[in-house]
Amino acid sequence: MNTSTFNRSWAKVILNAVNRYGVKHFCIAPGSRSTPLTLEALQLQQEKLAQCHSHFDERGLGFFALGIAKATNAPVAVIVTSGTAVANLYPAIIEATLTHHKLIVLTADRPTEFIGCGVNQAIEQQGIFANYPIASINLPKATDSYSPTWLVSTIEQACNKQQQEGGVIHINAPFSEPLYEADEAAIANNPWLSPIQSWLNNPQAKWLDHQQIQAEVSMHANWDYWRTKRGVIVVGQLPVEQGIGIKTWAETLGWCLITDIQSCVDASLPYADIWLSNKTVHDLLLQSDIVIQFGSRIVSKRVNQFLEAFKGEFWQVDEHQDNINPFSHHQTRFVAKAHHFLRVHPPLRQKPWRLEPLALSQFCTDFIEKQISGGLNEASLAHNLQDVLVPKGNLFLGNSLFVRLVDALCKLPEGYPVYTNRGASGIDGLIATFAGIAKGSEQPTVGVIGDISALHDLNSIALLSQINQPTLLFVINNSGGAIFDMLPVDSKAKAQFYRLSHNLEFGQIATMFGIEYIRPFTWADLKAKLKLAYNRRAVTLVEIKVNDQDGSNLYKSLIKQISQAEIA
Numbered sequence: 172m173n174t175s176t177f178n179r180s181w182a183k184v185i186l187n188a189v190n191r192y193g194v195k196h197f198c199i200a201p202g203s204r205s206t207p208l209t210l211e212a213l214q215l216q217q218e219k220l221a222q223c224h225s226h227f228d229e230r231g232l233g234f235f236a237l238g239i240a241k242a243t244n245a246p247v248a249v250i251v252t253s254g255t256a257v258a259n260l261y262p263a264i265i266e267a268t269l270t271h272h273k274l275i276v277l278t279a280d281r282p283t284e285f286i287g288c289g290v291n292q293a294i295e296q297q298g299i300f301a302n303y304p305i306a307s308i309n310l311p312k313a314t315d316s317y318s319p320t321w322l323v324s325t326i327e328q329a330c331n332k333q334q335q336e337g338g339v340i341h342i343n344a345p346f347s348e349p350l351y352e353a354d355e356a357a358i359a360n361n362p363w364l365s366p367i368q369s370w371l372n373n374p375q376a377k378w379l380d381h382q383q384i385q386a387e388v389s390m391h392a393n394w395d396y397w398r399t400k401r402g403v404i405v406v407g408q409l410p411v412e413q414g415i416g417i418k419t420w421a422e423t424l425g426w427c428l429i430t431d432i433q434s435c436v437d438a439s440l441p442y443a444d445i446w447l448s449n450k451t452v453h454d455l456l457l458q459s460d461i462v463i464q465f466g467s468r469i470v471s472k473r474v475n476q477f478l479e480a481f482k483g484e485f486w487q488v489d490e491h492q493d494n495i496n497p498f499s500h501h502q503t504r505f506v507a508k509a510h511h512f513l514r515v516h517p518p519l520r521q522k523p524w525r526l527e528p529l530a531l532s533q534f535c536t537d538f539i540e541k542q543i544s545g546g547l548n549e550a551s552l553a554h555n556l557q558d559v560l561v562p563k564g565n566l567f568l569g570n571s572l573f574v575r576l577v578d579a580l581c582k583l584p585e586g587y588p589v590y591t592n593r594g595a596s597g598i599d600g601l602i603a604t605f606a607g608i609a610k611g612s613e614q615p616t617v618g619v620i621g622d623i624s625a626l627h628d629l630n631s632i633a634l635l636s637q638i639n640q641p642t643l644l645f646v647i648n649n650s651g652g653a654i655f656d657m658l659p660v661d662s663k664a665k666a667q668f669y670r671l672s673h674n675l676e677f678g679q680i681a682t683m684f685g686i687e688y689i690r691p692f693t694w695a696d697l698k699a700k701l702k703l704a705y706n707r708r709a710v711t712l713v714e715i716k717v718n719d720q721d722g723s724n725l726y727k728s729l730i731k732q733i734s735q736a737e738i739a
Contacts, residue, residue, distance in 0.1 A: 172315075172357060175207075178346045179353040180361045181313035182207035183371075184322045185342065186215060186248075189275050191377050192330035193245045195221050196611070198236040200229045202252020204292070205279035206350040207313070209250055220374055224610070224637065226603075229256045231631035233263025234592075234600025236274055238607020241590050242565070244410075246273035246333060247611075253280045254292035257299060262599045264339050268303040269594030271337030271491050275330075276304075280345040282312040296343050305329075305338040312345040319367045323378045331381045337491070388507035390515045397484065398516070400460035401524040402426035405474060406509075407466035408433035411588050413490075413509040417465065418585070420513050425521035427456060427528050429477075431469050432568070432578040433593065437585035440528050442535040444579035447473035448734040452527050457481055459525075463488065465509045467495040468593040470578040473730075488512045527738055535733065539580055542729060547694050549573055549647045549722040552619075552715060554580040555694075557587075559643070559701060561615045565590060567608055569601045569620030572654040572722055573647050577619075579726065588612075598624040602644065603631035609638045615705065619645040623652045623671060632684045635710040642710040643701070646677055649717045656723035670719075677714045687711040 172180075186197075186208065197212040199205075215221040224239075226232040229251050236247040251257055257278045267274045281293040297309040306329035311317060329340045370376050391397070404421045406414065406429070414436040421428040422439065429447075430438045440446075447453055456477060461484040469475055479498045488505045489495055496502055505512055523529065543551050552559075553576035560566060566583070567590045568574045574591065583589065590608050592601060602625065605618035625646045635644065651670035658669065666672050681688035689704070689711060691697035697713075704711040 172361060173349070173354070174347050175349045175351055176353040176357045176361070177315065177363070178207040178313045178350060179211060179358050180364060181322070182211040182344070183214075183358065184319050184364070184367070185277070185326055185344065186211045187371060188323050188326035188378070189246070189248055189330060190215055190220055191374070192327070192334060194248045194275060195245065196236070196239050196243070196247045197221055197223045198232050198239070198247060198249045199223055199225050200232050200251045200256060201225070201227060202256060202279065203350060204281070204346060205250050205252040205277075207346055208277050208279060208344065210353075212248075212250060226631075226634055228630040229259035230262060231600060231603040231628065231634060233260040233274070234266070234603035235607040235610070235631070235634055237263050237267050237272055237600070238604040238609075239611035240267065240272040240274060240607075241604070242608045242611030246275055246330075248275040248277055250277045251279070252292070253278065253296065254294055257294070257296050261300060262595075262597060264300050264303050264341075266592050266594045266597070266600070267339050273333055273337055273339075275333070275340045275342065278341065278343050280343050282345045282347050300339070300341055303339060304341040305336055306332055307341045307343075309343045310345065312347050315363045319364055320378070323367055323370065327377060327379045331379065388505060388511050388515055391503065394516050397461050398424060398519045399521070401458070402461045402463065403456055403459045404428045405462060405464045405469070405478065406430045406434040406436050407464065408468040408591070408593060409435060409466040409509055411435045411586050414586065415510060416513050417509060420518050423518040423520050425523040427459070427525055429474055431466075431471065431474070432574070432581065432583065433468065433470065433589050433591055434466065435586055435589055438582055440532040441582040442532055442539060442579060444471035444473050444575070445539070445729055445733050446528065446531040446535050447471070447477055448730045449531060449736055449738065450734065451738040452531050453477060455525060455527055460484060461486065465489070467493075470574060470593070531733075531736070531738065538733070539729065542725065543580075545694070547691060547697060547715065548717045549649065549715065550576055550580065550725045551694075552645070552647070553577045556581045556619075557583055559697070560587065560617055561641070561705060564615040564617065565608055565612055567591070567605045567616065567618035569618070569624045570596045570598050571621030571624055571647070571652070572726070573619055573621060575654070576722060576726060579729075598627050600628055600631070602628040603634055605644060606631060606634035606638060609640070609642045613640060615641045617643045617645070619647065621652065622646055622648040622650065622673075622675070625677065626675070629680060632680065632686060635686055636684065638710050639708050641705045641707060643704055643713055644710060645713045645715060647715050647717065648676065649722060650674060650719045653719065653723050656720050657727065672719065676716070677712060681712045688714070690714045690716065
């Protein structure tokens with residue numbers, strides 16, 4: 172059998188294996204060395220077992236795959252050619268690893284004998300992603316010296332591990348030339364495949380039968396004691412389904428509930444980032460006997476400061492085994508989903524033990540409304556963000572000043588899906604991730620990112636043309652990285668080396684990529700244009716141009732005023 176035909180047979184085994192573990196989306200970058208993988212992915216698409224997507228920028232492609240993985244809660248495969256194409260996936264792999272989203276990275280490679288001897292587009296790819304993948308498989312070049320049973324078993328072992336833990340699998344697959352003109356008929360009748368032919372003929376079958384044992388969370392031995400005490404519940408980033416019931420559970424106990432914008436839990440004490448700046452209320456909350464934290468990756472600086480200062484009984488509940496205890500508290504750690512924990516820890520009905528946070532939270536509602544002008548700016552958009560959302564949609568928030576403003580100033584509907592890239596909290600790949608969420612969910616999606624984040628990921632605007640449902644990408648243009656206005660840095664150094672101030676606008680960028688563009692100046696203008704945008708089955712780029720320091724100055728002013736407020 173010729174080499175190109177055997178390469179395809181080898182790739183067929185790999186792609187069929189990952190398909191059976193839930194991969195329904197293949198994100199493919201152009202390249203020659205990856206031809207066997209690409210053509211077999213297209214074969215799965217032809218058989219209606221998967222969808223294939225393409226993008227010319229591997230960095231954006233990785234984040235696009237991550238967005239699909241977030242929206243579908245399923246593994247997504249990425250196929251790239253050899254060389255620096257592989258290295259461009261690193262940021263997305265780091266983010267996916269830290270948030271336990273499932274990517275399967277298939278990197279084509281030169282055979283070993285062509286590495287380190289001056290061959291074009293050949294680099295050391297084995298172990299290139301260090302310890303971030305949960306499994307790194309460096310395959311030999313495609314050859315019948317290895318049985319197909321070994322190949323499928325190797326891939327399935329890694330996929331089963333990913334199914335249990337989440338995270339990233341890296342499969343490095345060297346292929347010899349020739350890469351083209353495989354004999355399609357010979358692939359189907361390749362005698363090398365005969366030991367696994369029955370497996371190939373059944374798209375639902377798995378080669379390895381892993382019996383999954385689900386560990387049940389048990390009630391804490393002293394829960395009957397602790398549920399009678401004074402408590403605070405802090406909810407960080409959680410999937411929507413895990414947040415259901417937390418508010419009712421907390422209210423039954425009479426405990427204070429502090430929720431992050433990523434929690435998807437209705438905030439009974441909204442604006443915690445603002446009112447926790449008040450030392451009196453902050454210190455009163457520190458009198459609680461127990462704090463239970465669900466999830467992690469909390470945006471608010473003030474909430475994190477409260478968690479750091481608390482010295483009492485501290486419990487953490489998260490479904491993954493990560494260390495999420497940055498302050499090294501003595502703690503009880505539950506590796507469990509939040510709703511499973513609630514089910515085995517029934518609340519005891521009590522009256523609220525601390526009313527001051529409720530009073531200050533209610534005061535903040537009117538106070539913030541008065542401080543924020545009626546104009547269209549980043550603070551008013553953050554405060555009234557629910558007004559631009561549709562009932563059955565998604566929200567994606569980038570990593571900039573705006574996510575902090577939303578966390579501090581916004582109260583979203585209960586259970587509204589909120590997505591972020593808060594694993595490594597980078598600004599790379601935000602447009603691509605947003606595009607992947609919109610594509611994977613097939614639901615109307617609103618994304619809001621900063622101007623520097625948008626400039627950092629301009630290539631990924633090309634991905635927006637693949638979306639065919641009403642989708643809005645807001646770019647907050649405050650002429651630079653306004654988050655750095657919060658830092659006590661010399662103004663000249665800040666402008667040149669932190670903010671990177673600019674006078675760029677995004678209208679011509681939208682035109683270049685064929686994306687609908689609007690730049691509203693008032694709320695009335697925005698709402699009128701949103702009606703049109705939501706009637707289009709396509710993406711609309713919405714640029715909100717604001718003064719460079721208005722948002723950061725208002726944020727600092729609110730915190731300062733509430734911190735000085737007297738509490739009776």
